[in-house]
Amino acid sequence: MTACSDNVSSQVSESTGSAPVTTAAETVTSAPIGHEKAEEYGKVIALTFDDGPNTSTTGEVLDVLEKYGVRGTFFLIGDNINEQSSENVKRAYQMGCEIANHSKTHSYMNKMSAEDIKAEIAFTNEKIKEIIGVEPTFFRPPYIAVDQNMFDNIDLTFISGYGCEDYEQKVTAQQRYERTMKQAKDGAIILLHDQQGNFQTVQALEMIIPDLLEQGYELVTCSELFFAKGVEISTDNDIVYSYAEQTTMYG
Ligand SMILES: [Zn+2]
Numbered sequence: 001m002t003a004c005s006d007n008v009s010s011q012v013s014e015s016t017g018s019a020p021v022t023t024a025a026e027t028v029t030s031a032p033i034g035h036e037k038a039e040e041y042g043k044v045i046a047l048t049f050d051d052g053p054n055t056s057t058t059g060e061v062l063d064v065l066e067k068y069g070v071r072g073t074f075f076l077i078g079d080n081i082n083e084q085s086s087e088n089v090k091r092a093y094q095m096g097c098e099i100a101n102h103s104k105t106h107s108y109m110n111k112m113s114a115e116d117i118k119a120e121i122a123f124t125n126e127k128i129k130e131i132i133g134v135e136p137t138f139f140r141p142p143y144i145a146v147d148q149n150m151f152d153n154i155d156l157t158f159i160s161g162y163g164c165e166d167y168e169q170k171v172t173a174q175q176r177y178e179r180t181m182k183q184a185k186d187g188a189i190i191l192l193h194d195q196q197g198n199f200q201t202v203q204a205l206e207m208i209i210p211d212l213l214e215q216g217y218e219l220v221t222c223s224e225l226f227f228a229k230g231v232e233i234s235t236d237n238d239i240v241y242s243y244a245e246q247t248t249m250y251g
Pocket residue numbers: 050051102106142143
């Protein structure tokens with residue numbers, strides 16, 4: 001997964017005169033969440049995007065989210081984070097999107113030692129903190145493959161979601177749209193991919209987002225989803241959430 005070299009402009013504060021000593025993290029702040037109280041939310045859905053960041057599709061997904069004024073959550077692969085791609089991470093965070101962990105190497109972690117599991121998580125947590133100043137709350141296991149060792153060694157809340165096989169090129173934008181709409185329900189997490197070149201998901205989003213809005217959904221981050229549903233998240237339970245009110249491992 002190589003990144004192209006085109007630059008995405010970032011909104012960093014202008015420097016004045018002598019060399020400012022600011023880290024990237026200090027220049028990035030997140031937009032506020034939608035409502036102050038859970039009761040103020042209507043029907044909610046969390047759109048989530050895996051396998052970025054990159055300098056192409058991640059930006060195109062952000063363009064669509066921005067166009068409709070909605071937020072999503074990006075689950076990053078640590079090895080995809082570099083100087084160029086991190087500009088889109090900053091942009092996402094500034095738009096009020098949430099940034100989450102999708103491992104360092106995108107390997108099957110249910111076959112790993114505790115030490116390797118911790119290294120996968122720590123690498124990406126630290127990269128994210130370098131960019132936005134805070135560590136993530138959520139983790140999506142690569143291939144949604146989990147074991148007890150992972151639950152025991154990862155201090156993040158595990159997220160799965162309703163997917164439409166949008167990592168398969170043969171699944172058209174229309175099919176991605178139809179499958180997603182079929183699975184849409186209040187409190188659901190929708191699993192999509194902003195992997196490089198996945199333009200069919202960008203096209204599908206152009207249909208999915210207006211339809212969900214039309215149906216009265218608010219499109220929120222994962223943190224907001226749980227907040228809106230009054231669900232206290234924990235890192236101690238063995239749940240891989242596909243919807244906020246889930247109480248068993250796979251729902
Ligand atoms: Zn993935």
